[in-house]
Amino acid sequence: MSANWRDGAAAVATLTFDVDAETPVLAHGREYARHASTMSHQAYGPEVGLPRILDLLGELGVPATFFVPGWVAEQRPGLAASIVERGHEVAHHSYSHRPPTSMTAKEERADFERALEVFARQGIEIAGHRAALWEASWQTAGLVAEHGLLYDSSLMGDDRPYRLVTGSRDIVELPVHWSLDDWEQYAYLPAPHVGSVIESPGKVLELWRAELDGMRHYGCLFNLCVHPFLSGRPGRALALRRFVEYALECGDVRFARCREVAELAAADPDLTTRRPSPPVVDPEVYPA
Amino acid sequence: MSANWRDGAAAVATLTFDVDAETPVLAHGREYARHASTMSHQAYGPEVGLPRILDLLGELGVPATFFVPGWVAEQRPGLAASIVERGHEVAHHSYSHRPPTSMTAKEERADFERALEVFARQGIEIAGHRAALWEASWQTAGLVAEHGLLYDSSLMGDDRPYRLVTGSRDIVELPVHWSLDDWEQYAYLPAPHVGSVIESPGKVLELWRAELDGMRHYGCLFNLCVHPFLSGRPGRALALRRFVEYALECGDVRFARCREVAELAAADPDLTTRRPSPPVVDPEVYPA
């Protein structure tokens, strides 16, 4: 098992923030734009949660990566730059937050490129991509490679970075997982209907610490995904702080931007290589 | 960051009780009036939970705000007055508890005004409004302003009061959030189907304390929303009591009626001003 990409640490932690704002709700249905309360619930992310998180990261002195849909960067022109100014990375998170699996290949390409154009116009350098809803198609990694990005962060085939062979160049995959996403723990909306019970920050902290401990044991990438409209709220922000403090106290966890992890991984000759391909499905075995 | 509205406290706590009785179930479907058990489940709120909560608040010596649908005030004529007599505030919570987002503009206006007429007939002074289901339309704040109310409490764009610019007068928004609502923690009904697992009062107490601690850290409005048919039950009422006792022991939390918070906020020249508007959505980006 390669460990070069960890650079001596027991585990590497990438704190990632999906600055989705209104997009996941609009991707559920355009009519939700009519729901003023729901729109305000989403606007809390960039307007209140994001500045709070930037301050928190500054106080803790840890770098992070912010995945921003192009639509959000466009609607709030200073947003992406304000993140970069604080020393963090901004990465590609689709244009509209519509999942690639719900689009034609042509639509996915158009959405992917439209976001790149927004970031280019704003002078934001982009090195990586994360598919909306973590719902990549089999075309997605190829788009990432074709446009010269270094890494993708949408697949779940491992808990360590791996080399992803696409039709053209290889890229690095920084895998994600639902257990390290604050959405399943905290999200609730009546329309569109999202979530069930809402968990306490204490439970989420316990979950993240357990997973970090496991990842320190096994030498993994702790790729945490947090949404400012969820974890930017006061009690949850304190839980996030406590988690980072715990990880710092461990003494063997390295915090890094995704781009840096991808660079180390790309340079690691022993990195696992994966060539995922769609399973060949016999319609007689799976008729529906 | 303005702190005048906090009047020296680390956080301000508004205990709010949505006295919905049968209305949220009838808003799901008129046919549920045929369900005797479900109707009794809802009637528990005004008949058992509400008096218990009024006694509890009296013992603890803290003021509160009760959001009452006009239909409920009309069906139970002495209810609103009995709350005011105990020194608490009664506020507008729609007439029917049908969410504004499910109505035409004309229907919403009629529902809004019908509730005001009920309270006027009963001699109850109304200073604020909360949309049914926290599902305000973009028209809602304008109705609140037009009818001379001081505040709304249906949006989620912040965790501190803010000045809301409407077409006419400005009002104060006292924002809410799902994490401070007992519905997601406790509500369960088989028909209409509501809820999943039912949480323990201990978990809910932990959640509220964590959020209060976060809000004391960040200087926020702890705007708790409790339903008498849910939190009026014995074990949950004790958890509510323990929560208030904890907040009182903190020594830096001020309990107030919504109206008083709105008055302080309205007079605060440094209060954040927000002009939310519906996002302009391109049907090519969000086709459905």
Place this chain on the structure above:
Amino acid sequence: MSANWRDGAAAVATLTFDVDAETPVLAHGREYARHASTMSHQAYGPEVGLPRILDLLGELGVPATFFVPGWVAEQRPGLAASIVERGHEVAHHSYSHRPPTSMTAKEERADFERALEVFARQGIEIAGHRAALWEASWQTAGLVAEHGLLYDSSLMGDDRPYRLVTGSRDIVELPVHWSLDDWEQYAYLPAPHVGSVIESPGKVLELWRAELDGMRHYGCLFNLCVHPFLSGRPGRALALRRFVEYALECGDVRFARCREVAELAAADPDLTTRRPSPPVVDPEVYPA
């Protein structure tokens, strides 16, 4: 507040067991009879859970009440008698476990009377009734009164027994509540789809203790509803045992069969009287 029915105790605990076996699943859809695993999941109740619970109650020396659908008593002829022989009460829990709200008035009457005929043929004396799924219609209490039963246990309008005025005789209502039902905590089936996460016995024990403490504080009826196919499983049976031991240690909780509580309540001149009736719903207010 009347306390005669409590006979000096701080709270009264009625342990009730709904011996539903296959009926709630068949009421979801007759086709589930084809699902062998699901049927075995339900059969566990009468075949493994019930004897274990009867032994447990015997060891603890506490009496209980078993609500049995007529169909179950008919399919397993010795079942009801075996419960009575152990000193417990058997009560009426519909014939088919189809909820009254899903039937016509005529169908509900036929189902209600068919169960009474089964128990009469088996020589089981019946004093009380509980509607399937706690989904009583407005006719249900009248059927209970008309057939000379003493009590119903399907409504949720209070947390203490109350006198229920029906068209004919008054009966006693021993109210239930979803928070004291093991179904929402433990039940899971893929088809019909039931439940989400499965809670630990420790969480359920915490929930029940919190509610019992609240009910001791407020002088209530702790009317616990347990299903042998759920709580008869080993870890959950131990949690039930620990709960009963806790209640016994409290020293101020009285365990009783439902029939005895109903008799004390019926004789209590200060008992609250309720005359619930269906809300009059204006189709202009609730159009759907």
Place this chain on the structure above:
Amino acid sequence: MSANWRDGAAAVATLTFDVDAETPVLAHGREYARHASTMSHQAYGPEVGLPRILDLLGELGVPATFFVPGWVAEQRPGLAASIVERGHEVAHHSYSHRPPTSMTAKEERADFERALEVFARQGIEIAGHRAALWEASWQTAGLVAEHGLLYDSSLMGDDRPYRLVTGSRDIVELPVHWSLDDWEQYAYLPAPHVGSVIESPGKVLELWRAELDGMRHYGCLFNLCVHPFLSGRPGRALALRRFVEYALECGDVRFARCREVAELAAADPDLTTRRPSPPVVDPEVYPA
């Protein structure tokens, strides 16, 4: 109560791993093969989770049983053999993971036999079977008997092994239960929609320990079902390790492969015998 099958232990623990890979998702719908992220989420099971679990079992020195769909064994030719080489048992888990209740009798037979052919071609001896989704039909046990297998592990009619009378030979049933399945605790997918909140490993450990303690008290079979794509993740693998360590510390729990438990049970003359049959359902009682 027979105890021979326990061979002196208070409880017997069978650690079973359902190596489903992509099959449960494809059984939901063939179109999910297009979802690259979802496919990677499932591929994690055989590619990362399984080797980690095999190492963990080796370190702990406990034997286990792996239920493998024929499709998975076929797609990954060395997988089944690699499990047997480590000293564990491989058992039959359908070919396609389509539940028997969703197939015709002819389709179920074809699916059942196709899996047996795969294992025969790979030289894997099969002694037992588990139905996909624990959704056996009334035909399933007969297929197990007809093909000379020793045991089935799909029903829930007890918490100890029992003799299952089929049309032909008797077999042994090693019953399962949803409370000992990691799926309800950990599984989450947006498409197909699976799960709600994700539980912490600490909660799951608490649940398993409570059930093991109950089973040691009552003398049962602790038949744990774990999925490598779920419990193979780092924090959860550590929880699984802690659970096994706890069980070993108990000193009265015997770990065994399913085949060995079935052999002891088959030889136990006092074993409970069950002849389950589909309930006879009157369409007048259950019309739908």
